[in-house]
Amino acid sequence: MNHLAAQLSWPKVKVLAVADAWALLPVGSTEAHGPHLPLNVDVVIAQEVCRRVGTRLETVEFPAITYSLTEFAAPFAGTVSLSADTARAALIGVLRGIGQAGFRRVCVVNHHLEPAHFKLVHAAASEAQAGTSLRVVVPDHRRKPTGPALGDEFMHGGSHAGCYETSLMLAAAPHLVNEEVRRTLPSLDVDLPGAIKQGATNFLEAGGPEAYFGAPSRATADEGQRLFELIVTATLDAMKD
Template sequence: MLNCSGGWKVMRQISANDVWRSTASPGTIQPPMAVLDFAHLTWEEVRDLDRTKAVAILPVGAVEAHGPHLPLATDVIIAETMARAAAARLAARGHDVVLLPPLAYTAADFAAGFPGTVSLRPATVTALLVDLARSLARHGLRVLAVANAHLDPAHLAAIEAAAAQTRPDTGARIVFPDVTKKPWAQRLTEEFRSGACHAGRYETSIVMAACPELVRESLRRSLPPNPRSLSAAIRSGQATFEAAGGPRAYFGAPAEASADEGAHTIEILGGLLEEAVLAELAR
């Protein structure tokens, strides 16, 4: 779980109360519900959740190379910030929100050539997510929102497969806004939309906002831009960072990153996940 000494400094520890006070319409009387760390609850506290309004959020990332300046857990950090931003918004709307411990291991073959990267078979990831969703559903937590920050194509396909498998025979629902697709992607930064966004300005800015002490600043400032589009390389059939033109496992312009941009992006990501959950609940 997110444990950075500088974490959320820029975001001012935004809570459900903050969101509620800023968005409640005149005459609104319902206060925000709780945002709870699932692993810190007792079984009786889980039993007593309001299942009709409860949402579980699972941060999902990878342990993989993110340039010479960012930690291996970059995706996990981004996923947790996205999850907490969405949780505050959903709680302000009257939902009990439980934040699950993050899933930090997944399919990451694109970065497999770099020391420290850990990769699982996509089928393993799909099976894990399906089992997790079904297990939570047995206890009345039927909506599992995936706050995903890892964009390896095999990983995205594994989540999509899990979402499809939970629908036919169980009450479990996996909510997954794939930010690589419209309309989600068009609301993110210019670098993200360009496809040159692995450990570049986009991701580095978020880590600077959430866990600044984990950014190797002297290296970050010295890195030249790498304008090669990772998404274009994937479409052309490349299967590794090296083949895609990222010999140091970064794409984009990390030297241009800022904590202010990162804080703004976190808010956007939280809003995207909130919208996806609300759309699913309205079905």
């Protein structure tokens, strides 16, 4: 069962920590996700993964990290980006705090996939556990075999606000998807990882004038369910002892 830490009293948290429940830390961002999705897409997806993982294990989900390094979406209104140092320090602080609450294992469920951000999440995880008995796991669903199974758009077209993320949103929180706008959006066949390698520093430079890539119009809730199953399986695998 997944317990929401924010809604528990400290004695209840203590009981769960002593019983060796997994702490889950959802990590997202506050950033533009096309004209059809809200700013908190990565947070919603991360929390939904936590909820589903919690149907399989005893888990305590801590309040999400909602601000991160998000330089690619910086040109768009509503995006709030922290510096890498600030984001890393905040994450280390939260992870150490969870350890001090008595939890021995934490799974960082990150769904903000900007490369520099994911890198700092991995760095913060190793720093937080250095010299302590805390175990911090960071599942990375970009890796094989999960990444390729999430589809071609995810691997090569950019996993930002296209079919991949929009399908996950249709499965997790359809009321947050603007269907009228979504259906009218033309597919944007851009190799986002390739554009990043060639030096693009934001979505505009990468050829995404509305902060989306891929094909939001092809998204379905069924595809979202399929994607969640793959991501949850990868997350549970990473949590195995």
